[in-house]
Amino acid sequence: MGIQLSVSAPEGARVAIVSKDALFTGGLRHWLGSNDPQLDVVLAATSWGDLLHDPDFPTDLVILDAASSTRNSVESRVRTLRATGTAVLVMTTTGIGDDPQRAVSAGAFCVLDKSVPLGLIDEMARGAVGLPITHRG
Template sequence: MTPDPDAEGTVRVAILDDHALIVDGLAAWIGEHAPDLDVAIRTTQWLDLIRHPEFPVDLVLMDLQLGDSVSIESRIRACRAAGASVVVVTALDDAESRERCLAAGADGFVSKTQPLGEVVGLARRALLGGRGGAVAVDGDPAAGGVAAPSDAALSAAERRAVALYVQGRSTADVAAAMDVGYETAKTYLRRARDKYAKVGRPAGRRAELIRRAAEDGMLE
């Protein structure tokens, strides 16, 4: 179901930017001027977003360039696969970056030089575009911890299947990309989920599996 800013209730938003000042400034503006939006997550780290117990949200306002090795395409696809709309807010406002983000599934692309009202307006239009829709996720106790996650010991094929699946591909698409049968791809994903469950890392839902993939460096 597409979240509607005009409907009763609020739209849950996450803000991801590697500058805390920008995160806090945008959150403060939303809190004062946009009662239809609720900032549920504010963070400077990609992994903290994915592991946050409030993820997935309805909308992610995401910086283009973060200080990690995960590409913007993987970040967008992972959020979209979890059910969140994505608007990229960036200082690098060029045609190539815009095309990369939109091709990966971003619902909007806006320069940081724009007034905050324009940024939020674009976010509302992205939500009304019909692409987003949040899915319920249980809180992840690991979200607030600092310990390294337990190794699920996935095989190479299981890791590959998970990496493809968390980008939003169907099981049939995963099978085609791996050049295996549908049942084989389904088995890889089932085994991966089972292995994660055995080490206390839930992965039954797509959003949970996205968290596990992010934790284990499967997003590139």
């Protein structure tokens, strides 16, 4: 039994980034804003609670840093997001003990290491919301 991901916004998508890592968030937000007009970062939250209480949530996609909460497992956060109709990309750091397959089994589109090129994050984000994937560098 597979997970069915729906296409939320074929013309563009509203994106949230959840991470305590300001350098990662700022860099990704800037890169997407400069390179992909179809992915609009409408909110950046430093915590899980901040995301859930932000008036701009839910979004079409959440790029979720696995380390953004110590109280809630990444699987429960992914399930919560998927229940709102939000697509999810999970970002991890090498050495984090969570098994990436658990996040995917919970409904994440994919799990990527935070060290991958920003262009790859963009491509996977586009795929998660049903936009054509184009190589942007």
